[in-house]
Every structure is written in structure tokens, then in C-alpha cells.
Amino acid sequence: MYLDLEIFSVQNEDSKKRLDAYISSKLESESRNYIQKLIQDGNVSVGGKVETSKKYKVKEGDTIEISIPEPEVLKVEAQDIPVEIVYEDDHMVVVNKPRNMVVHPAPGHRDGTLVNALLYHCEYLSSINGVIRPGIVHRIDKDTSGLLMVAKNNVAHNFLAEQLKDHSITRKYMAIVHGNIREDRGTIEAPIGRHPVDRLKRWVVTKNSKHAITHFKVVERFGDYTLIEAQLETGRTHQIRVHMAYIKHPLIGDPLYGVKKEKINIVGQALHAKTLGFIHPKTKEYLEFDSHLPEYFSHILEKLRNSKK
Numbered sequence: 001m002y003l004d005l006e007i008f009s010v011q012n013e014d015s016k017k018r019l020d021a022y023i024s025s026k027l028e029s030e031s032r033n034y035i036q037k038l039i040q041d042g043n044v045s046v047g048g049k050v051e052t053s054k055k056y057k058v059k060e061g062d063t064i065e066i067s068i069p070e071p072e073v074l075k076v077e078a079q080d081i082p083v084e085i086v087y088e089d090d091h092m093v094v095v096n097k098p099r100n101m102v103v104h105p106a107p108g109h110r111d112g113t114l115v116n117a118l119l120y121h122c123e124y125l126s127s128i129n130g131v132i133r134p135g136i137v138h139r140i141d142k143d144t145s146g147l148l149m150v151a152k153n154n155v156a157h158n159f160l161a162e163q164l165k166d167h168s169i170t171r172k173y174m175a176i177v178h179g180n181i182r183e184d185r186g187t188i189e190a191p192i193g194r195h196p197v198d199r200l201k202r203w204v205v206t207k208n209s210k211h212a213i214t215h216f217k218v219v220e221r222f223g224d225y226t227l228i229e230a231q232l233e234t235g236r237t238h239q240i241r242v243h244m245a246y247i248k249h250p251l252i253g254d255p256l257y258g259v260k261k262e263k264i265n266i267v268g269q270a271l272h273a274k275t276l277g278f279i280h281p282k283t284k285e286y287l288e289f290d291s292h293l294p295e296y297f298s299h300i301l302e303k304l305r306n307s308k309k
Contacts, residue, residue, distance in 0.1 A: 146273025
């Protein structure tokens with residue numbers, strides 16, 4: 001079933017543009033990835049013939065027909081799971097995800113996820129990421145707590161996703177790391193990619209990988225441990241965890257990149273996404289939200305402070 005049919009006639013000024021670029025200029029509310037998927041799935045024709053190559057160069061006089069499919073019906077089960085809503089309107093939601101909650105269903109985590117909770121709480125979510133990840137613009141790890149933005153419609157989703165792509169989202173994390181960081185602040189600029197050998201450590205600083213930048217500043221020192229605020233400039237998988245391990249200050253409790261023998265009783269990394277700022281997809285105003293530290297995190301800080309006395 002199709003929701004809509006868009007028809008365009010290529011003008012001289014657009015001649016020789018790639019097909020995906022041309023369609024992007026016409027369907028400005030849709031992401032390039034979505035448009036490329038439309039082409040790949042056979043939903044675009046040129047002169048009445050289906051064209052599945054995004055690299056096709058359009059010509060003056062070409063008639064481009066785009067069949068917009070109806071959003072796939074979401075099949076993930078809605079569950080009445082409490083979730084802390086920090087902000088909500090008709091376009092998006094900002095949630096404070098608790099620790100030990102997976103963001104979306106995956107093998108081994110079919111329910112009890114943030115998506116299950118959001119489907120119960122919200123009447124609708126964006127469909128760009130399909131039935132498994134409705135509304136999810138970005139993710140944080142299961143054992144990382146903190147703020148996430150979620151889109152209720154595709155226009156909002158694309159607008160927020162573009163800000164992530166442009167690295168214009170404000171994302172500040174609190175983390176407790178091993179060792180005494182002597183510098184008050186610093187920047188880690190080191191590319192992150194798949195580990196070439198160790199399948200457990202899925203990501204590592206390695207040459208010829210994706211550019212990654214993390215800024216950090218020391219908030220409090222505890223001798224053998226340091227509380228830091230880390231701000232992401234890029235958003236690679238496990239970026240803070242990999243970068244801090246790279247400079248020999250891994251997060252406490254980190255099962256992948258941390259120390260083998262942990263003195264502090266914690267399962268999973270001490271990492272909290274505390275601050276989130278972005279341009280609102282509808283009002284175009286800058287919004288910034290802050291969250292409280294979770295109880296487990298505050299409890300560790302209290303123990304570390306008491307040990308200094």
C-alpha cells in the first residue's frame with residue numbers, strides 16, 4: 001500500500017544531479033538515507049522505468065515518480081513500564097533512561113525496553129527506523145543512564161538526526177574513571193573503529209577509522225579515581241568508554257574496556273548522560289535539559305568522598 005505519489009519533471013538546472021540528491025532537493029523533510037532506501041526498494045521510476053541506482057544522473061526532461069509507502073505498522077508490544085519524561089510535546093519526547101534498560105528490542109531483549117515503554121506512553125512515534133526502533137534518534141548503552149531525545153513523527157526525526165550528523169547537539173556526560181587525571185581539562189581526538197581481532201572489545205582507537213572527538217574536564221578528584229564531565233563532539237559507538245580507556249583512565253565498572261579487578265562494587269560502567277541540548281524541530285528554538293544523577297552514581301560518589309576524609 002502506498003501513502004502518496006510524487007511526480008517531478010527535471011529542469012535544466014538540475015541536470016546531471018545524482019538521483020538521490022535530486023529527490024532530496026524536492027522532498028526536503030526526508031533524510032537522504034530514507035530516500036536511498038526508497039530507490040533501493042524500487043519505489044522510484046524514471047520515465048516509467050524503475051530505477052534502483054541512487055547514482056543515476058538525472059537529465060533534463062526526465063519524469064521522476066516517487067511512490068511513498070505507508071509507514072509500517074509497529075509490531076513491538078506496548079508495555080506499561082514507568083519512564084521519566086523530562087519534556088514532551090506533539091513532536092518529540094525527552095526521557096531520562098534508567099540504568100539497566102535496553103533502548104530498543106534486540107536478540108535477547110525482546111521486551112522491557114525503552115521502546116516498549118514509549119509505545120505505551122505515546123500515541124505515535126516516528127517510523128523511519130522501522131518497527132523495532134520507532135522514534136529512536138540516538139541511543140545510549142544498556143548500563144548508561146540519562147537523557148535521550150525521541151521523535152514522534154518523521155519530520156521531527158529527520159530534523160533531529162541532521163543535528164546529530166552536523167555535531168550540533170549538546171551532549172554532556174558524567175563519568176567516574178580510574179586514576180588521577182592531572183590535567184583540569186583535555187580533548188581526545190582519536191579515530192574509532194572495529195577491533196581487528198578481539199570480538200569482545202568491539203571498538204578501539206585505530207587508524208583509518210571514523211573521526212572521533214571527546215572533550216573532558218575534571219569535576220572532582222578522589223586520589224585513585226576522578227569524576228569527569230565528558231562532552232561529545234562526535235557520536236561514535238562507545239566513544240567515551242573507548243577514548244577514556246585509550247588515555248589509560250577507563251570508566252569504573254566497564255565490562256569491555258575497564259580493569260580486570262574492580263575494587264568498587266559496580267556492574268556496568270559509571271556513565272550518565274546528564275545534559276542534552278538541541279534545536280526544536282518545530283519552533284526552531286534551542287532547548288537544553290539537565291538531569292539528576294541516578295542513585296547508584298551518587299552512592300559511589302558519597303563513598304569516594306568519605307574515603308578521602
